Amino acid sequence: MQSTAMVRLPVDVLEALRDAEKDLDNWRRSPLRPLIEQLMAELDEDARDSMETQINAAQDALSSRDDVSATGAKISQRLCRLPRDRQLHPDRSRVL
Numbered sequence: 001m002q003s004t005a006m007v008r009l010p011v012d013v014l015e016a017l018r019d020a021e022k023d024l025d026n027w028r029r030s031p032l033r034p035l036i037e038q039l040m041a042e043l044d045e046d047a048r049d050s051m052e053t054q055i056n057a058a059q060d061a062l063s064s065r066d067d068v069s070a071t072g073a074k075i076s077q078r079l080c081r082l083p084r085d086r087q088l089h090p091d092r093s094r095v096l
Contacts, residue, residue: 062068
């Protein structure tokens with residue numbers, strides 16, 4: 001059972017990422033738009049700059065870890081082994 005969940009995980013994660021991508025693809029209709037716009041209106045430039053610096057530092061720290069890089073490589077390898085029809089974007093116009 002656990003191995004089945006592990007095999008299915010990339011597909012489930014892909015679906016969630018596709019949903020998020022779809023929501024962000026059309027900014028006018030995105031359910032995230034009002035939330036993000038409200039947050040941006042409430043933050044001053046210094047706060048946004050500080051958050052950007054912190055996010056960049058966290059991304060750099062994560063990407064420099066060997067275990068994170070190895071996991072990323074494993075995910076990429078598994079995704080490449082998926083049948084082509086499971087790699088297609090939901091609108092079937094492009095491959096992930």
